[in-house]
Amino acid sequence: MMDSGDDTGSAYNSQVESAAVDARTFAMAFDASPTPMVVTDPRLADNPIVWVNDAFVDLTGYSRSELEGRNCRMLQGPESDRRAIEIIRDAMKRQASLEVELRNYRKDGTSFWNAMTITPVRNEHGELVYYYAAQADMTEKHALELAMKGTNDELARQVNEQTADLRAALEQKTALLHEVDHRVKNNLQVISSLVLLKARRTPQGEARDALQGMAERIGALSMVHRMLYSAGDVTRFNLEEFADDFMSDLTAGIDPERTAVSAEIEPISLPAAIAAPLALMLHELATNAVRHAFPDERGGRITISARRCETGLRVLIEDDGIGLKAGKPNPAGFGCSLVEMVVKQLRGVITWHDPVPGTRVEIVIPLQQDAPTGSASASAGRAS
Amino acid sequence: MSRDTSLRILVVEDEALIALELECLLDDLGYVIVGVAGSSAEAIELGRTTFPDVALVDIHLVDGPTGIDVARTLSLDPRTSVVFMTANDKRIPADFAGALGVIAKPYSERAVAGALRYVADIRAGLEPRPEGLDGFRLAVDGVPDDPIWPSAPWSGPKH
Numbered sequence: 001m002m003d004s005g006d007d008t009g010s011a012y013n014s015q016v017e018s019a020a021v022d023a024r025t026f027a028m029a030f031d032a033s034p035t036p037m038v039v040t041d042p043r044l045a046d047n048p049i050v051w052v053n054d055a056f057v058d059l060t061g062y063s064r065s066e067l068e069g070r071n072c073r074m075l076q077g078p079e080s081d082r083r084a085i086e087i088i089r090d091a092m093k094r095q096a097s098l099e100v101e102l103r104n105y106r107k108d109g110t111s112f113w114n115a116m117t118i119t120p121v122r123n124e125h126g127e128l129v130y131y132y133a134a135q136a137d138m139t140e141k142h143a144l145e146l147a148m149k150g151t152n153d154e155l156a157r158q159v160n161e162q163t164a165d166l167r168a169a170l171e172q173k174t175a176l177l178h179e180v181d182h183r184v185k186n187n188l189q190v191i192s193s194l195v196l197l198k199a200r201r202t203p204q205g206e207a208r209d210a211l212q213g214m215a216e217r218i219g220a221l222s223m224v225h226r227m228l229y230s231a232g233d234v235t236r237f238n239l240e241e242f243a244d245d246f247m248s249d250l251t252a253g254i255d256p257e258r259t260a261v262s263a264e265i266e267p268i269s270l271p272a273a274i275a276a277p278l279a280l281m282l283h284e285l286a287t288n289a290v291r292h293a294f295p296d297e298r299g300g301r302i303t304i305s306a307r308r309c310e311t312g313l314r315v316l317i318e319d320d321g322i323g324l325k326a327g328k329p330n331p332a333g334f335g336c337s338l339v340e341m342v343v344k345q346l347r348g349v350i351t352w353h354d355p356v357p358g359t360r361v362e363i364v365i366p367l368q369q370d371a372p373t374g375s376a377s378a379s380a381g382r383a384s
Numbered sequence: 385m386s387r388d389t390s391l392r393i394l395v396v397e398d399e400a401l402i403a404l405e406l407e408c409l410l411d412d413l414g415y416v417i418v419g420v421a422g423s424s425a426e427a428i429e430l431g432r433t434t435f436p437d438v439a440l441v442d443i444h445l446v447d448g449p450t451g452i453d454v455a456r457t458l459s460l461d462p463r464t465s466v467v468f469m470t471a472n473d474k475r476i477p478a479d480f481a482g483a484l485g486v487i488a489k490p491y492s493e494r495a496v497a498g499a500l501r502y503v504a505d506i507r508a509g510l511e512p513r514p515e516g517l518d519g520f521r522l523a524v525d526g527v528p529d530d531p532i533w534p535s536a537p538w539s540g541p542k543h
Binding site for chain 2: 178181182183184185186188189190192193194196197200218219222223225226244245248249252
């Protein structure tokens with residue numbers, strides 16, 4: 001209907017008039033807008049600028065007369081991204097709308113990041129008449145992004161540096177642990193050899209027995225050190241594992257027909273720090289029972305048990321031998337005082353019972369459930 | 385003991401006190417000591433000239449952690465059985481460098497006696513007696529993974 005005859009002419013004119021009013025209103029609104037805007041006319045040669053608003057003038061530093069009649073590429077410069085320019089050209093060729101960011105240059109030569117929305121404007125016949133572009137200065141945003149990236153890169157660099165430092169420190173610490181472990185074991189072997197060599201050169205009797213006894217005590221400590229660090233966790237010690245070797249050592253060379261030794265040791269994980277004194281204590285009490293409870297071909301049995309109890313670890317060493325009172329009084333009493341000392345060090349309680357027949361020694365050692373592993377491992381060396 | 389007495393042993397140990405006490409212990413057990421070496425060169429030379437039945441080899445010697453090379457060289461001679469004796473078993477490679485096993489230092493006399501009885505049984509073609517082998521770890525049981533130092537450069541390929 002609208003384009004079929006002359007009678008529509010007056011209506012058309014009034015539309016043009018109202019459009020003209022609207023266009024003026026729009027132009028005023030656009031002029032006053034803080035958003036930089038530009039309109040180009042692709043129907044003229046080289047698609048020149050035909051209108052800019054004040055904000056665009058302010059952004060670029062060019063006057064209206066310097067801008068109008070020239071192509072927008074006047075704002076491009078050495079650091080304008082060629083690919084972005086290609087994208088703009090391609091969109092214009094296709095008469096498509098487009099959003100793009102491009103580094104542009106002001107009249108004074110300074111650059112800014114220009115985020116522009118380019119829209120083709122068509123007339124009622126669908127013909128391309130203008131390009132309209134709104135701009136936004138993104139320089140600050142880009143500077144911020146750049147600063148953020150710089151900060152991130154710096155943080156990443158610092159994290160990498162610290163990780164490398166930590167890894168090196170851990171490797172050093174591990175190497176040191178192996179070295180110390182090796183030295184402790186080797187030194188124990190040297191000490192043991194030293195005492196045994198002296199024992200060999202000492203005539204049979206009390207002095208030689210004392211040296212032999214010392215070598216055996218060193219042996220008990222050595223057994224602990226063979227097991228420490230071997231299982232991976234340097235701060236813990238498995239009592240059951242120790243008991244296996246300990247019992248083999250204890251029963252070696254005794255007649256099982258005459259003396260029956262049995263052990264019930266629970267698989268209790270103990271702090272490494274108490275391993276050495278505990279081993280020394282067990283060695284002293286068990287060896288004492290084996291050596292002194294059954295004199296003169298007397299037969300009997302020895303029972304060793306270690307269990308968890310409410311307050312910690314409960315160790316019981318029983319025999320049905322001649323008993324404490326009947327035993328030959330030991331002038332030095334070294335074994336007993338050694339046990340008392342060690343129990344005191346472990347903050348435990350020892351009770352000597354004198355049942356008939358035999359001896360019964362009960363030791364309760366408090367165990368901290370959540371002993372800080374750091375202090376346990378730190379004191380492991382001192383305690384041994 | 386009559387069978388065991390025939391074993392002729394080379395001691396490769398750089399710590400004089402340990403070597404001397406070990407000699408006494410081996411003597412007590414009825415073995416014959418053919419020599420004591422403190423360095424890898426000495427050990428290899430003594431191995432060549434005395435062709436021992438058993439070589440007890442420490443890993444750290446006067447000239448460094450060369451016990452591994454010593455074990456490799458000595459075990460090339462089919463007449464010689466090699467057993468490591470070390471506080472540093474983390475250094476033993478996965479193939480045990482030809483050794484039968486390792487006696488962990490600090491060792492007990494019982495561990496040494498048990499290990500040598502085991503070697504004697506093996507050499508005599510007997511089924512080895514399993515008792516008294518604590519403190520002696522067999523090569524066939526492999527090298528344990530070291531969770532503290534899993535990247536130990538000398539631990540060789542993991543199985």
